[in-house]
Amino acid sequence: MQAVTRPLLILGAGIAGLWTALHAAPRPVILLTGAPLGRGSSTAWAQGGVAAALADDDAPALHAADTIAAGAGLVDEDAARLLAEAGPGEIEDLYALGAPFEKDGEAWALSREAAHSRARVARVKGDQAGAGILAALIDAVRQAHHIELREGWRGEALLPARERGCAGVLARDPVGGLHRLEAADTVLATGSLGGLYAVTTTPWTSQGQALAMATKLGAVIRDPEFVQFHPTAIDIGRDPAPLATEALRGEGAILIDREGRRFMPDIHPDAELAPRDIVARAVHRQIQSGAGAFLDARAAVGDTFPDRFPAVFRACASGRIDPRSQPIPVAPAAHYHMGGIETDLDGFTGVDGLWAVGECASNGLHGANRLASNSLLDGLVFGRRAAQRLREAAPRSIHAGHGAAAPVLPDIALQTLRGAMARHAGVERDKTGLEALLAVVDQLETAHGPASALIAARFVALGALRREESRGGHHRRDFPQPQARPAPTRLTLADLAQAPANRILEAAE
């Protein structure tokens, strides 16, 4: 049956999905979210805030320059400029919508985070930026007449258009029924792949599903090897691991070993505020060496901790740590994926009818290492741009073909994968380990079929194997130096066939 459909399908309800949905008006939107609104997205857990050039001594050009420097040679400079220039306006609009950013009199209250040359991070209730912003967005979405919400609906596969491109989604409703939702335009906003790792700060359900779905229709995956590890996840055995925001280090908290010795000044002139990849590697090596790593906020924050960092304080309390009087045990945790589905600066994937925004997308903004607190802003700026293009998109006739749900990994297999990813594609990698990881993926795939988590893991492993250098979040023990002329990685589903013995391509054909 031929359908000329105007509704826009959006999968995912973090900051990027919700902002895109709001700005797509008057175009009707069907918004699918696998969990109830507000749950299951990394946005809700973001602590630091939103980076934007809001201070009198700041300027978008400085914000763009910091973004480009942190990204270690692989940032798309147009993306960085667009982000930085749009930043202040996005904060004003969110504030007008009800996001309770803190003010200092008439001025914005701004925190300092690593690799920013200025205090530039607009915050909400100390360390609750994500939750505060998400609450305001959810209120707005619930009131928006152009948005039809389907809570508890998960995208299982994209529907191919018989002509070319994407024609919608095969979705599972909350009681398990499968539905074909046809649409001229589909936006993937499903977030991270941190859940592929044993230690992560993201919801463990975020397993890079969008990468697997999009590549089956021909999308390209850019820079999958660049996974950012946050240096100070609180190491109290919780899964996912709670975060101790970088803003604590911005306030003067220091990193020490179990003897109380501060270790960052010997490693980088900016010490605890060095770029995130450098701090994460230092913390990782401390732990490997047995010296331990702890975030000590006793002098810098002390008794004001519960008021100024309530979310971190609660997380510490859940592990019987009192950060007013004790150093916090920390470890690096998979936190953000710089890579993702390749898009242009308006979220278009190059596959007709298919768009991607937020963490599952990659337009080159973050390069090899994302600048702290640029991710919420990424969702806002590029979500709005995608919405603008989608408002103007011409109607498209589609004939939807067949889409099949991917197999699901049983929990025990998922835990095997998460352990192997942490061991072999973590803060430090090498050829032997990455090949061992691919062998684990092969075994799991033989046993359980080409699950989306396995496809996403294979993209990370293959990207990491092919990048024979160290840069930003990707550190190869066997290639510790950067190459002179870096280029982005671009992989398709067909490239995975060249990785050691696998069946993904056969299954997709």
Ligand code: SIN
């Ligand atoms: C943090 O608050 O440390 C995290 C901020 C970010 O990941 O951008």
